[in-house]
Amino acid sequence: MSHSPRSRTKPAGSVESTTISDASQVEALLGALEDEDCRAILEATTDEALTANELSESCDLPLSTAYRKLELLTETGLLEEQLRISRNGKHTSEYARSVEDVHVSLDSDIELSITRSGIEEHGQSVVAGAD
Known part of the structure; x- marks a missing residue:
C-alpha cells in the first residue's frame, strides 16, 4: 500500500x-505502554500521522483491535486524533504520536514525567489524492 507523503510539523519551542x-x-499510562499493540502503534506514528486503517495494516492488527488501542492511546494522551482533509472532499481521522519521552520517578509515589511535542498546527493535514 502506498501512502502520500505526510509529516508532522513541530513548531520551534513547542516542547512541553x-x-x-x-x-x-x-x-x-503504564498499562498502555505495557501493551505490545499500543507500543506498535506508537512506533508506527513516530514520523507521520496515520489513519486507523493504515495502522491496522502496518501493525498487523485487526481493525477492531486497532480502534480499541487507538481509543486507549488517545484517552491517555499518548496519541492525538487529527482530521485529515483530502482534496477529493473525504475527511478521516488520523492519529499522531503526541509524546516524545516518558520518564518514571519512584520517589515516595510513582510519578510520570511526559515530554510532549507540538503536533501539526490546527490538528489538520491536507493530503493530495487521499482516499
Whole structure:
C-alpha cells in the first residue's frame, strides 16, 4: 500500500513537560505502554500521522483491535486524533504520536514525567489524492 507523503510539523519551542502523579492516570499510562499493540502503534506514528486503517495494516492488527488501542492511546494522551482533509472532499481521522519521552520517578509515589511535542498546527493535514 502506498501512502502520500505526510509529516508532522513541530513548531520551534513547542516542547512541553507534564508531571502526572494521579494513581489512576499513572496506571492507565503504564498499562498502555505495557501493551505490545499500543507500543506498535506508537512506533508506527513516530514520523507521520496515520489513519486507523493504515495502522491496522502496518501493525498487523485487526481493525477492531486497532480502534480499541487507538481509543486507549488517545484517552491517555499518548496519541492525538487529527482530521485529515483530502482534496477529493473525504475527511478521516488520523492519529499522531503526541509524546516524545516518558520518564518514571519512584520517589515516595510513582510519578510520570511526559515530554510532549507540538503536533501539526490546527490538528489538520491536507493530503493530495487521499482516499
